[in-house]
Amino acid sequence: MTSPITLTVNGKEYTLEAIPGETLATLLRERLNLTGVKIGCGEAECGACTVVIDGQAVVSCIYPAERAHGKHITTIEGLQSEAGLHPLQEAFIKYGAVQCGFCIPGQIMTAYALLQHNPDPSPADIRFALKDTLCRCGGYPTIERAILAAARALRTGEPLPDPEIPESAEPRQVVGRNIIRPDAVEKVTGRALYTDDLKFPGMLHAAVRRAGVPHAILRVLDVEPARALPGVVAVLTAADIPGEKNHGLVIHDWPIMIGIGERIRYVGDALAIVAAESREIALEAARRIRVEVEERPVISDPVQARRPDAEALHPGGNLLKHIQVRKGKVAQGFAEADVILEHTFHTPMMDHAFLEPECSIAVPLPDGRMEIYVGSQIPYADRAQVAAALGWPEERVRIVGQLMGGGFGGKEDIAGQIHAALLANATGRPVKLLFDRRESLLVHPKRHATQIRVKIGAKRDGRLTAVETELFGDTGAYASLGEKVMTRATTHSAGPYEVPHVSADCYAMYTNNPPAGAYRGFGVLQSAFAIESMMDWLAETLGLDPIELRRRNALRVGSVTNTGQVLRESVGLLECIERVEQEMLRLSGLERERLFAPRPLPEAPHRVRAWGFAAGYKNTGLGGGAPDKAGAEVQLYADGSLMVRTSSAELGQGLVTVLRMIVAEEFSVPPERVRVLVMDTDLTPDGGPTTASRQTYVTGNAARLAAQSLRQAVTSFLAEKYDCPPERIRYVEGLAQVDGQRISLGEAAAAMQASGVEPLARYEYRAPETRPLGQGGDMHFAFSFAAQAAEVEVDTRTGMVRVLRVISANDVGRAINPLGLRGQVEGGITMGLGNTLTEHFIVENGRVITDRLARYRIPSIVHMPEVIPIIVEHPTAEGPYGAKGVGEIVSIPTPAAIANAIYHAIGFRMDSLPVDQEAILAFLKRQKECLPSR
Amino acid sequence: MRLWQEYYRPATLTEALQALAYAPGLVLPIAGGTDLMLDLEQGRHPPVHALVDLTFLPELKRLEVQGDELLIGAAVPLSQIATSPLVAEHAQALTEACALIGGPQVRNVATLGGNVAHALPAADGTIALTALGAQVTVADLECARRVPLESLFLGPGKSALRPGQLITTFHLPLRRRGQASAFRRVMRLQGIALPILNLAIWLAREGERIADLRLAVGPSGPTPRRMTATEAIVRGQTMDDSLIEQALHTLLEEAHFRTSPHRASAEYRRQVVGALLREGMQAAWDRACEPQRH
Ligand SMILES: Cc1cc2nc3c(=O)[nH]c(=O)nc-3n(C[C@@H](O)[C@@H](O)[C@H](O)COP(=O)(O)OP(=O)(O)OC[C@H]3O[C@@H](n4cnc5c(N)ncnc54)[C@H](O)[C@@H]3O)c2cc1C
Ligand code: FES
């Protein structure tokens, strides 16, 4: 009785054969090619797949296609009219609501449905309507402003006002001004293609059989039942890997697949891979593979892993690295202290939950090469690892980086790239390997769970005399970037303060949990939570103001860090602290002495508000002696346009805009004249990894210097041609002025080409050298600084916590694109908020409990506080126009700022993340029961 | 591999019941699909042969007053219930509960029929209906009969509905002078997206007395249930703080609060239920003296 489906999509009627089991999302994406319908979860949680059906917003991922019979459906592709973009689309672009873009079709469609029923929505209406339309880039405040503005424009017919975002304190022609992303239009129209949106002729679909047990020896792997399934084209196991059997970013300890007799180290380990004619067949085949294992005792935390009787997970044992920081003599520091405090903190694993799950497509080429289409943070590392697995020279592999729906550190390691390549190599056909949300949550490296003990000593006036920390980092089954992450956690574990005596020890341990690696903040979020909580406690113990305590100890120009680095410039911490303090006073209207006092609401005294404060710092760049370099090339074309190329990754953070602006600045052209090509190992020079907040600085410098050297080349060419001294040649508004004569850049390019000179310059920029930990000197070439204040409200009846306002001051050196920076700040706060309030990646005895988005909850617009960003600009001499990193610093103080605010509200000191309303309520109950002892 | 093999889009209730009765293999009704699609997709439900779509049936889409009852069709989307002035007038607890379920994209398809048939002990819509004293019409090919809502539940996730049976309509008594209802819940910011605790209350006020009361708390046992002992304590008493304290005392004896891993401990539930009870009772009490709108 299954009958055809007739439906109208974006005004066009279709009659389609019904395919049993099909969802509307699949029909729209696969059969009508409306790939603006995004799949972020497939479980009705994220809203990325939202379409409007007969005027109502609906999630299409769980909507049976056959129900759409007779319905009128609008997708993002149907919003644009002949008159141009819909005001919602325009407002999202203009206000900077578009970051990675993956959630944007869903946001706009949800808002579109709202405006159809309610043309004049209040902010509360918008929050109600967008409650389940998630944005991991976290631009909720901007999304709200964009919708309000679009609604107004629709009602009044007036144009959208400009966003109220101040420019840099010292704007140049282009740099320091608010510039729109080059990919924004594509992203708001649904035309932007992410990897899963690509199709290739003859493409197969892959699935991975995962171990499902945390620790075991693989005994039997019978793939015959999978091979026997019609539609299966290839099934491969470890024995079929032609080249290197392991991968890894630093240490090659991560098996591509586990072989018979080998050790399974976490639930996500791959045992076998399948390619089939459809995704359903591939998944079914993977399920049918018969596996027998001999289970081993599970090592579920780093402290356990360090016990002498713990089974060794890797040949070298369970200790990945013991990291040590020593400055002065802590014993002496504690002897000098008037007050010593000590406490141990815990932070759990966290998932990046980028909205776009991992996807790789491997395409074998007739000339014997292989292309990999993937959203990757480190294309050249992908290339090296894929080539090694195939046993090929690197040049035989080309990584063609795709738009990425967020990364946040979670797309640095190999996900499906190698598996797809092996299957494509075996079958000679293109192979797509798409993770669903569950696989994404199970497999990719997480934020390190930590245990951090802090002992802190201070004089009565608050001056710190010594800080001793001991950290345990759970790096899970494989190293990934564990050593580097935990090094950062360790070196930053005494906070952004000048402390005469420091001792820090960290044990980064292997366990049977999912691997842990890079995650925005890179270990520093964890140690900042510990030390900033301790600073708050210290202030209270000494009877000092928490802000004053930090001011007294803050790093400043001339300070020496824990690793022995003298800070010679660009230390904006004090200004951050002071600007936040001023803003707190202004916003709250409180007297200075009452700034941190608990404030029960007069009308509802069970709800108590208070402010909390925290500071932080974070290195820019790899540091620690690692050569930090990036290549970029800039080309001038005969049409007067420019292109800048580098393999550095655009994850949504806005690098492409920054590069475009830098080149535009150097040539004095409007930014639209500059195109940016990133992430292609054949076409773009190596920009190095997109990690450690390094791209604006390192690749930005590469682009700037490449642009400058191209400009010089053009200048000398023109100087010769027109016989004019080079210093008399100027670039103004897209034209070269040669002795008063105006020559367009296009003409110059054409003339250069005609005389056999390619108008192209390539530059490999090397960041200032750094020193390894333990050797003193400059461990990092720049640091960003931040201070933050959070105002919370605790409901003493339920223990629930709401964050009302966050004031965030960040010293970013120079704001290259304040519009993009706003997104980074809002997104950083949102992620820090999630890491504190909503996110808890739960692993029990090696098994992942939070394997769905319905269980791993990320912040929604309803959780958002008001965000008050303050940009502080203490330029760093070597950075491009003075800029340093912004990607990570923002979220680092957030957990402690919230935790300290909770303390000030109700006296409950959180020593683990996330906020636990049960623990709060239990504490309040004990308080009530416990009579005052005096 | 496919989630279903056949999909029926009946246009009348009879056709739907026939499809349910005669389709080969395992056949299930589907309303919004917000529970069922996920159960199928995530392998919590054995594969079905056929689905029978209930959303095209006018009989299940009614939302109207008939006689002294408010009728709500089992396939009316929750968003419609949450915004219906009729429901707001007669069943505020249901308005509040439905507005809290999921987000708009889920509410635009999810239904009360599905919320009830899924039979979870703390489903928000179900708890509200329980306190509102709902009755349910259940139909199969043979007949339609009216039963009390509570009779539909056997255990967590297990309804008493037999194959071939459908919930067609919920019947709610109209609100009279002095009567009102309210719904409150507590969520956890992390973890599984189910309420930690919810509570719905209906009361009839006479002067300063609570003449009558219905109270439902979830999860307070394997099925959605009323707190009858607590109701008895309150009935006929003067509303004041001490009454609420007494009610809470009985409620804590009567409710079976359990610990749900990663969601809430029994202890926490015992602690917060008081806040819900106080707020819920106060809200219903205050509303009960508001004038009726018609
Ligand atoms: C993101 C998300 C958030 C949610 N949040 C909440 C929440 O906060 N609170 C809450 O209570 N719930 C929540 N839910 C679950 C809620 O959406 C469902 O319980 C919904 O009400 C079920 O209705 P449905 O129409 O989608 O049912 P379906 O999924 O279509 O059906 C559910 C079951 O009921 C059966 N069934 C459906 N209709 C009938 C009928 N008329 N007669 C007999 N059997 C029938 C089906 O066969 C199936 O077994 C959430 C779900 C999602 C996806
Ligand atoms: S993909 Fe449909 S809600 Fe996430």
Ligand code: FES
């Ligand atoms: S822009 Fe919203 S998820 Fe990236």
